[in-house]
Amino acid sequence: MILHLPAQKIPIQEIPIDKKVKLFIKREDLIHPEISGNKYWKLFFNINTYLAGNPEKPYIITFGGAFSNHIAAVSAVGNLAGISTLGMIRGEELKGKWRENPTLVFARRNGMNLQFVNREEYRHKEKLTEFLQSEFPDALIVPEGGTNKEAVEGIKMMLNDETKDFDYLCTAVGTGGTISGISEFCEENQKVIGFKAVMDNSLEETINKLTSKRNFSLIDSSFGGYGKIKDENIRFINDFKMNYGIPLEPIYTGKMMQKVFGMIEEGYFPENSKVLCFHTGGLQGIEGANLLLEKQNRNLII
Ligand SMILES: Cc1ncc(COP(=O)(O)O)c(C=O)c1O
Incomplete structure (x- = not known):
């Protein structure tokens, strides 16, 4: 665990x-x-249950804004568990500027890949989730804020x-x-x-x-x-x-x-x-x- x-x-x-x-x-x-407060508990069963299933290619994907505590927490979990993570970040404009953002720098240091999504696409996260799940069938996709x-x-x-x-x-x-x-x-x-x-x-x-x-x-x-x-x-x-x-x-x-x-x-x-x-x-x-x-x-x- x-x-x-x-x-x-x-x-x-x-x-x-x-x-x-x-x-x-x-x-x-x-x-x-690094995984503080409610983030720890919201991720507790999501992550432990996923990893207990011994996925062949473990991969955790999630969504969040530029300063998201949830993005920081998921990246830290990935780092701790030695699992690749992907953060779908709201705001295409951040693409060239993520180094100015301490949360995104922290996520990158933890090995999280960052994909910047325009706000309109981000609003339709369900579509993106469906797409990502078909691309990465083994991945755990945690919704924005970890809420489920x-x-x-x-x-x-x-x-x-x-x-x-x-x-x-x-x-x-x-x-x-x-x-x-x-x-x-x-x-x-x-x-x-x-x-x-x-x-x-x-x-x-x-x-x-x-x-x-x-x-x-x-x-x-x-x-x-x-x-x-x-x-x-x-x-x-x-x-x-x-x-x-x-x-x-x-x-x-x-x-x-x-x-x-x-x-x-x-x-x-x-x-x-x-x-x-x-x-x-x-x-x-x-x-x-x-x-x-x-x-x-x-x-x-x-
Ligand atoms: C510090 C902090 N407190 C409270 C909340 C609110 O939690 P929830 O998104 O489950 O309503 C968040 C967001 O996850 C948060 O980062």
Whole structure:
């Protein structure tokens, strides 16, 4: 097995906020230095089951954007397992410029081949997937963000006896796999809140296909759109790191925690509620974000 169960429990840390609500964060980001957070669990069954089948020519193909945490994670798995990987990257314009992008440089260093796909073609990924599967019948094709039924099963591993103790379970949402797994496998009395990093109205439908549970709600947490980083987001992430010693990244976890803090302030959570946020990793994205911020002469994420 390439992806193992962790030898030690993933820590749950209290964020001391001095409010009538108790706030905690589960540090899934610590699970692996290169395959961090929800990526580890979304890939867990996808990869282990594929490799257990002893494919003749193992090959892992997946999809993602230029700064994708999922692309970084799959390339790291390929490197660890000694398997060839192919990343279908959104945006033909990146072809001559990938060396300027730390995520893509990391993927290349891990031996991942990169194929740049124009945005229109990328939108029709199902067609591309069909084509790739016929070209490479032995390959494992993992969808964008790693989200599929196997990923949902893997997310179950983020829940344990300790997480049963919380009234609210919070996670950032991109492609919907993580929240689907949390909703599917949490306790009956727990409420799940998904903080949407992307303004995508079809997300609820996607999640409803991945889980039969209707115990979740979705809150827009995109702060103006996917990947947009406002000065208030940077300030929040930097203050959070200074106050609590925990790093957050600007696309998913930073925006989620900022929103949660706002909701606590507004009295969203009833008194004495215990709120657990999942730190879903993705810290590799900070370097790329800082390069963009630097070009705009803006403050950097520390
Ligand atoms: C750091 C981080 N958090 C949260 C998410 C959202 O997960 P999902 O795509 O399963 O909704 C992602 C995307 O995979 C991510 O990279």
